[in-house]
Structure formats: structure tokens, C-alpha cells
Amino acid sequence: MATNDDNPRSKLNSIDSTFSDEVLKLAQCLMPEPPTSKVKRIVANITDKGIDRQLHEIGWKAYDTVIGAANNATNRVFTSPAVGQVLGGAIDIILRYQRFNAAVAGAFFSALWPAVGLPSATEVEAIRSDVRAMREELRDAVAERDSKDDFASELHIAVRESIVSQQADEKISARKTNGHPATHIDPATMPAKKSSVYQFSVWSGWPGADPMEPGEDVGN
């Protein structure tokens, strides 16, 4: 004989049930099948019939259409003369505001830094220049030390000064490269160095017999 204990509703409104139990039971009554399993069943049904692939394609087509439309809209915005004018003006105003801001902040902080014992931007810049000059001197020194080949040293100087010395020229003529006879380079055909901007120059030497590591000499 079945007792009341077997009936799921037997505990309804009993003093043992909590509020959450009641909510759960109500949900079970309203949704005999949980939504996740229902979705899974539908998807499985679709998969069996091969509809998922079609849905997939339709979804991507819709995506491509939306992206295409967005790209077109962006292009239209940028190619509009009115937008160009506004943008040009806005760039100008923003930059001017930034410059003003930087100038005011600079003036304020340049007075503040010495008060708290910190260096000014000019002083930092001067130190940077000194460090850079020292680094360049060091690089030149290392390059000179590493340039064991006399010809390489001469070549380094020649390239640096943009004048090919007669001696170096003779050695070039004597040198054969790539299995082809070397062509004589007339210093007169060399372009003259026109710019006054010239910083430093490092000759890293001729390639030696041992190949370098692949990762070497790469990056900044």
C-alpha cells in the first residue's frame, strides 16, 4: 500500500520544506523538461537532418553582410568632403589644445621640479645626449677593436667619409666576389655626400667562416 511519503506532493506545504524547495517544485511543475535539454534535443534533431550546416552558412553570410555594410558606411564617412573638412579642423584644434596643455603643464612642473629636488627636462635631455655620445664612442671603439681585417677598416673609413681611397680601390679590384670578376669602381662616379647630418658609423667586419646564430643581429 502506497503511503503519502511516496507522493512528491506529500511534502508540499509541510513544515520540513524550505522556500527554495517550493520554488524548485513550482519550476518542475511549470517546465516538465529543462530548457537546456530541450535545446540539445532540437539541435541534435537539426544536426541529424544536416540543417546545422545551412544555418551556419546563413549565419556567416549575415555576418559578412553586416560587416560589409559597416565598412561601406565607414568609407562613405571618410570620403565625404564635409566630414573631411570637419576632421581636418578637429585635428587642428585638438593638436593646438594639446600643445597649449603641454606648454602650461611644462611651465607649471618646470617650476615644481627644482622645489622637490628633481631635474628639469632640459637637464634630463642634456644627460641623455651625454649618454648617447658615450654610447657612440663605445660602439666606435668596439668596432675598431673588432675590425681585424685591415681592408675592412679602410673600407669603413671610406664609406664613412664617402671617399674611396686609392689603396682601398686597388684592393677592391683584386677581390673577386660571387664568382664574378670585380668591377672597378671609379670614385668619381660615387655620389658626393651632400648632407651635413651624419652621426656615427660602425663596420661590423667581413663575414667570417663561421655562420652567425640565426637570432643574432636582429631587432632594434
Next chain:
Amino acid sequence: MSAINEIASLWMEGTMRTLDAFRTGFGATMDDPPPATRSRVIYESGLVRLRHYEARGANKKRVPLLLIYSLIKRPFILDLQPGRSVVEYLVKQGFDVYLIDWIPPRSDDRNHGFDEYVNTDIANAVRAIQIYTGIEQISILGYCFGALLGLIYSALHSGNVKNLVTLTIPLDTSPRQLPIEHLTAAMTSRSAKVIVDMYGNAPAWMMYSFFNTLAPTHHLLDKFVGAYRSSARPGYLDTFKLFERWLHSDVPMAGRIFLETSEMWRENSLMKGTMKVGETIADLTRIAMPLLNVIGDRDDIVNPLSSEPLPELVSSGDKQNLHYPTGHMGAAISADSLKRLWPQIATWLSARDD
């Protein structure tokens, strides 16, 4: 040290760390990824670092080939990964390849203009190759802004150049079809001057923002969705990551050349034959060497119409436009370009190697 000084220095250290974090976050130059092809730096001077990639195979070519890449990004896109590297391809075809690996300008390089880049840096690199190989005339292959620099060098020092290949060169600035052309036109000379006054050089983050602004949907969403859609293809995600790294490899543009470039684009002066580099007019009619002008028909950075007129402006007898259905960067990294476009370029150069 007084307590106030100690606090100030601690605060300063924190500020510098924060600024550094911002700098890194906003497109500061990152290290290059490992190269696909072995190289050796043979010369370094000014803002030029010259790399040599030695030719492989039995069919070695006589004429050295100098690659000049753009100034605003790192050139490792030309040697991205094994099997997807222009440099690797050319080396395997027997070309002795030299690459100008531009050194990013620092604040005191702000006065580096076309004169310094062309008449000093490229001229010295070419001279170094001449002396290194003992060969007087070299071939130049320039990409985008690098093609512009190579073209100007060829006009000013035509005796040193045997063959010239220009890829996606932004020459004629009169077409107004692409967003980039309108956005560039919106930049007034006053704005350009304010940028240089404020920053010295045009900052890397500004370059990055400029190009990202042109295609916001692509950069914010579509490229990632594209990566997801193609993730099943073998090796795709590795290439995608490397390409993303290159996209973030912006470098500042030296102040003077930034101003000169914006002026050149406004005036269309190189096209009109009025552009002065140093003391000399960059007269394109002085270009008499063989010219191959490669145009990407789907290029949305450099309008194909901007590149097309080049052969008409030079006096070479041997000149041609080579149209290829690719985009601006597709010419360098797409598998299709490496299979079909670059063999055409290599064949063209090989035929003029004697």
C-alpha cells in the same frame, strides 16, 4: 637625503613606470620576431642598418638586389616566417639580397628629411654594397614608401642603379577615392607642423591610430572573427599572430621627412617634377634604367591609380606596369603572391642580370 626628496624620487619612479607602461601600450616599437632567413649586418650608419642575405643555390645572380622598405613599420614583414618570406624566396632564386633595416628615429633625429634618407643613408648603403661586392650597379626593389625613396634615389643617382622595381608606390596624390586619401588631405600643413613642434617626430602611436581609423570594423572585430573562422587551417594562427605583431610594429617618422611628405602629398610635387631633395630637383625623367612597376589592384592603402602613371614619367626604354590582384600587404605575405607574383618579379630581374 631629505624625506621630501625621497618621496619625490619614489613618486618620480612610479610616474616613469606608468609612462613606460603607456608607451608600451600605445604602440612603442617591440622587438622583431625571429627571422626566417639568416642575415648579417654588414654596415650601419645614420639611420640605416644594412643586412645581407646570401644567395643560395647553383643559379646565383650577378647583380645584388637592395630591398628598401617603408619608414613607418618594421621590415620583418618581408621575412615573416619560413615559407612566407619574400627574402627567403629571392635568396632561393639566387639573388644576393641586401635589406635596409631602418633604425627608428630618436628625438634628436627630427631633422632627418628626404635629403638625409636618400643622399646620405641610401647612398651610403649602396656604396657599401658596391664596395662589398665590387659591382658598380645594383638593382633596387622598393616597397610602398620605400619605393618612393628608391625612386628618388634612382632619379638622383641613376648611374648606380641597374634595375628598379617599385611595389605599390604612392606617387600620384591627386586621386581622391580611398578613405586614406581623404584623411591625408584633411591634414593641413599647420597640423603637420604642430605635430612636429610638439613631438619632434610623428609618434608611432599616431601612425598606428591613423591606419586603424581607416578600417575600424576590421581592426576591432572582423580580423579576429576571420582568425576564428580560419583557425582550422594549418599554420594560419601562427601567421596571424606574426602579422598582428607587424601591425603593431609602428615606428615614429622623423619630423622633417613627415613635414616634407605631407607637403609633397599636398602639392603632388614628385609627380609634377617640382620636388626638391636637398639642392636638387628629383627629376623622374633622369630615370633611364629598366623599370618594373608592380600595382596591387585591390590595394586600399595605395590607390592603384596613384602608382599607374610612373612609367609615363621616366625615360626608360624598358618599362612596364605589372598589375596583380592583391592588396597592399598581400603582395608581401599572401601565399598566392609568393606563388605567382614574386616569380614574375624574379624572372624580370633575372632577365636583366647580365
